[in-house]
Amino acid sequence: MDGNTLRGHLDLILLSSLKHEPLYGVAIIIQVNEQTRGYFTFKEGTLYPALHRLEKAGLITGEFHPAPHGGPPRKYYTLTEQGRSALARKQKDWQAFSQAMRPFGGEV
Amino acid sequence: MNAAEQFIRRATRGLWGRRRVEAQGELRSHIYERTQYHLQLGSNEQDALTRTLRDLGDPRAVHLGLLRIHSLPLLMTLALTGAVVTGVVSTLVQAKPIVIQGGSHFVQDGRYQFERVDGVYIRLSDLKAALPRTAHLTRTQIGLSVYLPGMVRPIGLLNMVGSILQQGTNAEHPLVNLTDLTRELSQTGVIVDVGGWERPTIRLGAVQFDLDPGTDRAVVAELYGTELMRRTQSWSASSGALQLGLWRRGPRDIGVRHTLALKARPGEVFALLVPQRVEKMNSSFGGVLAYGIGVAGADGSVTFTLPAFARRIHVTGDLQALERAVAALNRGPANSALVEMYPAVVIRLTGKLNSTEKRPITMNVDLRSTVP
Numbered sequence: 001m002d003g004n005t006l007r008g009h010l011d012l013i014l015l016s017s018l019k020h021e022p023l024y025g026v027a028i029i030i031q032v033n034e035q036t037r038g039y040f041t042f043k044e045g046t047l048y049p050a051l052h053r054l055e056k057a058g059l060i061t062g063e064f065h066p067a068p069h070g071g072p073p074r075k076y077y078t079l080t081e082q083g084r085s086a087l088a089r090k091q092k093d094w095q096a097f098s099q100a101m102r103p104f105g106g107e108v
Numbered sequence: 109m110n111a112a113e114q115f116i117r118r119a120t121r122g123l124w125g126r127r128r129v130e131a132q133g134e135l136r137s138h139i140y141e142r143t144q145y146h147l148q149l150g151s152n153e154q155d156a157l158t159r160t161l162r163d164l165g166d167p168r169a170v171h172l173g174l175l176r177i178h179s180l181p182l183l184m185t186l187a188l189t190g191a192v193v194t195g196v197v198s199t200l201v202q203a204k205p206i207v208i209q210g211g212s213h214f215v216q217d218g219r220y221q222f223e224r225v226d227g228v229y230i231r232l233s234d235l236k237a238a239l240p241r242t243a244h245l246t247r248t249q250i251g252l253s254v255y256l257p258g259m260v261r262p263i264g265l266l267n268m269v270g271s272i273l274q275q276g277t278n279a280e281h282p283l284v285n286l287t288d289l290t291r292e293l294s295q296t297g298v299i300v301d302v303g304g305w306e307r308p309t310i311r312l313g314a315v316q317f318d319l320d321p322g323t324d325r326a327v328v329a330e331l332y333g334t335e336l337m338r339r340t341q342s343w344s345a346s347s348g349a350l351q352l353g354l355w356r357r358g359p360r361d362i363g364v365r366h367t368l369a370l371k372a373r374p375g376e377v378f379a380l381l382v383p384q385r386v387e388k389m390n391s392s393f394g395g396v397l398a399y400g401i402g403v404a405g406a407d408g409s410v411t412f413t414l415p416a417f418a419r420r421i422h423v424t425g426d427l428q429a430l431e432r433a434v435a436a437l438n439r440g441p442a443n444s445a446l447v448e449m450y451p452a453v454v455i456r457l458t459g460k461l462n463s464t465e466k467r468p469i470t471m472n473v474d475l476r477s478t479v480p
Contacts, residue, residue, distance in 0.1 A: 025134060026141045043165025044142075045119065048134060049173025056177060064133065071144070072137040075130065 010050050011059075012094060015079060015087040018060060024074035025051065051077060059083035111161060112139045118167035120174065127178050138164070374406050 017028050017035075028051075029044055054060045060083050064073040079087065116139070120131045139160055146156035164170070236245050246253045404410050 025138050043163070043169065044138070045135075045164035045167065045170035046173060048131065048138075048170060049177055052131070052174060052177045062130075064130070067137065067141075071140045072133060074137050074141075075134045 009094075011054065012087070012090040014047075014050060014054060015059060015083055015090065018077055018079045018083070019087065022076040022078040024076050026074075028077075054083070059086050111157060112136070112143075115139070115161055115164065115167045119170040121171055123174060123178055131174055135164075135170075374404050374408065 013032055014028065017023060017031050023031065025044075025047055029047060051060070051062070055062050055077070058080060060077045060079055062075045062077045064075050067074050116132050116135045119135060120128050123131055139157070142160040142163065143153075143156045146159050147153065151159065232245070244253070
């Protein structure tokens with residue numbers, strides 16, 4: 001998938017990945033990779049500016065916790081109430097967009 | 109510094125205080141986790157780190173992304189603040205800089221090094237007096253916290269331990285390293301302007317420090333020289349056209365005034381650069397630089413004084429022998445056999461030496477000008 005397409009849906013992907021539990025950067029990458037079967041590949045470093053942007057917007061909060069098996073502390077991100085609302089809104093928008101695009105998608 | 113730390117530093121350049129520390133911590137954790145993952149898959153340590161950094165991508169992309177999130181809004185805030193403050197308050201502070209001499213020996217990356225850390229300082233109380241009343245400037249355990257009206261939160265100058273606030277200075281009259289402060293604040297969006305020769309000034313937004321260096325040219329030389337040398341080092345080393353000649357005793361002539369007949373126009377400002385390279389005792393001393401700045405007098409001659417703090421010696425080889433050599437070098441002119449000759453370069457500085465945000469201490473150096 002090209003970068004522009006990914007960028008357009010990055011917020012939805014990241015917020016969605018945090019829907020069930022707080023995660024740290026590497027765990028988010030692994031989860032997104034597994035759920036999409038490797039469809040989304042991106043330079044991992046670009047994840048952090050995106051997370052910081054969402055944090056600054058108040059959609060997620062980050063907090064450092066010790067890593068369970070040693071190593072530097074991890075920064076876990078949690079979805080805020082505002083983030084949950086934003087996620088619900090984005091999911092609704094995506095469903096509407098996806099529905100509207102269906103006639104143009106061709107036969108699968 | 110290993111490749112991981114280099115990546116982290118490059119990616120977080122321009123961030124300050126808590127943001128910088130947290131972003132660095134986050135990247136450090138990422139690199140650790142990913143490296144461990146590759147190790148478990150059978151890579152050796154070097155390969156694991158290489159793969160991890162490759163997957164992270166270009167640190168410049170991360171840097172720009174983080175800067176866009178954290179610093180640009182702050183820059184806009186500061187620019188607005190500066191505009192408002194400039195219209196209302198203009199503070200002029202006269203400060204008598206204090207030159208402190210010092211130095212340290214240490215081993216880094218297997219190399220013995222000696223570094224002079226002399227610097228020019230002003231009193232923290234002077235800096236406080238210069239800032240508007242609504243500003244807050246406080247010491248913290250780990251540095252200096254600066255808050256100006258309109259900022260979302262204070263700038264924490266976290267990395268300045270031992271630099272901006274020199275450790276060991278009198279607690280009641282702490283000193284602030286002037287050039288470090290200027291440089292660091294210039295990267296936060298505060299407009300910094302450095303200029304002047306006889307009476308150099310530093311403007312930080314609406315605040316102007318009117319420095320009175322007296323006869324101590326070292327103050328002016330440090331204001332301009334460190335950055336000047338950094339920018340011209342590789343260039344001056346490779347440009348034979350600008351070599352003036354050999355400087356027989358080189359930077360050990362510290363404090364000695366050297367007058368050169370340059371046929372310059374009165375008032376023109378020149379920089380004397382002295383790259384140092386010494387090979388002796390099967391060891392090498394390299395990358396050492398000294399500088400002086402002088403202004404042409406009525407007869408066209410320029411007098412330079414090499415400041416004491418322009419000495420940095422990188423050494424490889426037999427450490428014990430080199431320790432003796434460094435000690436001998438530091439004893440002064442009596443040991444002149446150790447250091448012999450240095451190519452010297454003189455370049456003319458044109459225009460005002462100034463600085464704007466993100467480009468600290470921007471100097472208009474006319475590199476094409478040579479002096480016969």
